[in-house]
Amino acid sequence: MDALQVKKLSVAYEEKVVLKNVNLTIPVGHLTGIIGPNGAGKSTLIKAILNQLPNKTGTVHILERPLNPKDHTVGYVPQRNAVDWDFPTNALDVVLMGRYGHIGMIKKPSTKDKQIALNCLKDVGMEAYADRSIGQLSGGQQQRVFLARALAQEAEVYFMDEPFVGVDAATERTIIAILKDLKAKGKSVFVVHHDLQTASDYFDWMILLNQTITASGPTEQTFTEDNLQEAYGGKLFFMDQTKSNKSFN
């Protein structure tokens, strides 16, 4: 079974081409990093897969079916700075929003939905902050709330846009533990990531992207210096010094 299958996907903003002829096939059960330089189209790729962009050509299949929000197969963590954190609401309420797709239009969240939301908040170590206004949370705590909301979606395939940006070390460890746990449960997770130092520790599958796919496959095969140089356009002179990347040998 393939978690994600993308064929001939291209995206243009106005006249500018952002993604060009992207083809991907990724089996279920992997923790996949989407890696590439700034402006490579990493976030655009996720948005295009989730059918949020009008100027898109090509086809996308998730779990071998066209995307349909009513299937509840997809969980999503947008970039943290995409929302206004001064919005008057608390942490539990935001996590509960992850249940809205299951609840359906018009109906109200049930006690069971609230219990699920509370458990997800517990999973990210934030149960003590359930009643806290989201504006009073630190950046790392806000990111955990976003992750908890995606967990509350109880999806099969997760897409996360830069979940490690601007978070503290403890939050980073919590998030990666949860992602590995999702993988152990047979879920598929796609994460936009830009820290090459940690990438090969975190992910067992990689998509290297720079407007088009430069490499995609298991980490040990794709995370090579040649592939990275191609994706980053030869600007990676510092790569020789990275020690944590085991695949450089």
Added chain:
Amino acid sequence: MNEFWVLLTGSLVGITCGLTGVFLILRKTAMIADAISHTVLFGIVVAFMITQSLSGFWMLLGAAIAGLLTTFLVQVLQSGGLQEDAAIGVVFTSLFALGVLFITLFAGNVHLDVEHVLMGEIAFVPWDTWDILGFSMPKAVWMLLFVLLLNVLFLVFFYKEIKLSTFDPVFALSIGLPILAMHYSYMTLVSLTTVAAFDSVGAVLVVAMLIGPAATAYLMSKSVSGMIIWSMTFGVTAAITGYYLAKLWNTSIAGMMAAMIGALFMIVFLFKPHDGWTWKLFKRMKLKDTNVHV
């Protein structure tokens, strides 16, 4: 009895605008209310030109369409690369000017004048009555009750949808929420609220009532539902205190109500515990004190 109707009308404007205004503030589109409050004039005039009647129903319909047209045009200009405030400025001045032109050209001898539209006259509300189902109430009260009902029904059915599509539209889209339809439905409600309110209190007070109470409530609310309650409370408070102060000083009722909205906002802004302006100043002075002694 007349005093009762004026107070009821003012309070209904406060409640309805207070309710609708909450999401204008949260969606950061407060100025679209200013635009719509002016462009409904265009809708009303066109409705009058087509039907040759000043009946409430046609006015509501014309205003709703004008409001939607405003929202739509602003959206179009924005996706064409213009900033939102510039798009609003261009659209509303053009449509408002057209409305004024049409009034002077085609409706010169009818009770539709620009000053009335801008300032309204709440004191005349009790004499213009409608009999519906054997009840005789001022027209303004009927219209406001009707629009309030629509607003309440919308929130009862779509509260969590409008909340999510306001807080995080990207996520809302990913779970299949029709965010564009929500946007236009809500803007229709803003238009209807505007026209129901402005016949009695004028376009300027409508804007004040839509934005002021909700902005004040925003300063002190931790939840959207709390913000709605506070916003309606501030709207009604401004209406009632404004009425009695206007009576006391023998001045414009609508003007006094708008002034009270501003006063309430300033009071909350300055004296709100923990992060009000004076509170912060006080804490800063205390901090300076301790610094000196250390």
